[in-house]
Amino acid sequence: MALEQPYLLFLGDAPDALAAKVARGIADWRPGASVGQLRLPGCNADMKLPDMTVAEARAAGAKTLVIGVANRGGIISEAWKAVLVEAMEAGMDIAAGLHTLLNRQPDLVEAARRTGRTLHDVRVPTVQYPIADGKKRRGKRLLAVGTDCSCGKMYTTLALERDMQARGLKADFRATGQTGILIDGAGVPLDAVIADFMAGAVEHLTPDADDDHWDLIEGQGSLFHPSYSGVTLALIHGGQPDALVLCHEPTRTHLRGLPHYEVPTLEELRVLAVQMAQIVNPGVKVIGCAINTAALSEEDAEEYLAETEARLGLPAVDPYRHGSGKLLDALA
């Protein structure tokens, strides 16, 4: 799965900023990847990119139109389709991470065939992944693990990539979910892989590399989240991490989607994640905590981070708010 850049970011008729969070991720983490944005009437999201028509975007070099907005009710509207067909006719591929698949829309499939373009549904694996062999690979790997789903694992690994590259280190973000794949243009949609091949897909994503190269693997789910824990363990065993970062959202009152489950502590996460990772890499180290403090004031965030550092004896940062420098210092 590899998307051609640069992108035209399609925001459609996004009713608010949250509906366009995929576009937000791309604009935040790959600021050079998009030539502009295309908004339909009624769009209330804005990535502060130049507004462009399809023709203008193509003239500016856009190779893929990325749907950066979640659609309502699983329907790809006629208004959207008109733009998507126009983009294909102008020579662009289309990429989306929607539940409703582009490749299930007969009119889009027909337009892609006619124009020779590709419809990328990044939720759907396109590779026949191998069964994991558990062999040690060259290069280094870091994995973000969380006390819960959706607590900042993707942003943590993206921040680490940005900050490591800024220090001249060799590092690559490795996407394992649809938003990460759209941001990076490549990756494995792990939650859609067949059970037997999950760990093999992660091995495939993080192959042999230079000894001083870091793969920064986007985490998924949580060992403590009953709905998705198997995916998390496949990431740990397929990724063979040398380094773990513990991710946590401190204001959550229960596991995401499961009001009858408490969020575990960072200490509990540390114990279990290290035990599981040692099975494939006895030398694994926890390098620090990445705390999602979006719901806290600056003062409360500082206090929480200081208290966490004291309690766990590990660096604790909000990589989105303050950068990941402290984690990198620990890695070095």
Place this chain on the structure above:
Amino acid sequence: MALEQPYLLFLGDAPDALAAKVARGIADWRPGASVGQLRLPGCNADMKLPDMTVAEARAAGAKTLVIGVANRGGIISEAWKAVLVEAMEAGMDIAAGLHTLLNRQPDLVEAARRTGRTLHDVRVPTVQYPIADGKKRRGKRLLAVGTDCSCGKMYTTLALERDMQARGLKADFRATGQTGILIDGAGVPLDAVIADFMAGAVEHLTPDADDDHWDLIEGQGSLFHPSYSGVTLALIHGGQPDALVLCHEPTRTHLRGLPHYEVPTLEELRVLAVQMAQIVNPGVKVIGCAINTAALSEEDAEEYLAETEARLGLPAVDPYRHGSGKLLDALA
């Protein structure tokens, strides 16, 4: 996925007994489920069932022809197909757990359409399973967990079912692999389920039941086996076991398929499996060990079991060799 019984067991041209191990499992664990066996010239396997033609089997009531033999090289031969088509014309469905799918053979698909029969590829999920909700269900659940793959988990849960039913207890084997599904006629082919739905598939397999009813869940893989550990964790978190049985094959020198990985000890398995199961069921108990002593003499087996009991402080049996009575006593 539900197969209609009774079966006609198709042994094909099985070169040896091992090639017919699916048929062996059915004959051992569901002795009343098959009206007879059908063998082609060159078959060296024998389930000691009446040899029958398709017509004789149909007259004896057979509703499904089960392919009880592993084919060579992934090809379903013309000789096999002639029998399968004849069986469909006689009114039987066909069931198989082969890698090569019945439903990918145009001539078989055409014959099924023409005769109105069903081709059951039990490796392929036919249900859209839900995402697990982690809610507590009524009834009791037991799960077999192993130090490795293929160390006796299926036989352990089948023996427990047989012995519990013999004591008048309410118990049902819950199959999670293709051989188990063919034996029981129902189940979930867990290793072929999409990652996000694994734990949900296990919840679906083990729904609310009477308070004194036991679901005996066939295990898969091992928490320690990097290729398949995610599947195992989904079984633990979807199954919410009240009871665990630790399965082990004592002569194995490394994990199956992974010569670079040592087999963990039963003690290591106990610690990790209980930790994982407590996340969804704080009351989980390990009731004993099921040791696959097939490679040991009777004397060595007895010695190993006695030593294991002393070391772990748990009952240890080979349920295939000696029955599961000691485990049932512990459960009660």
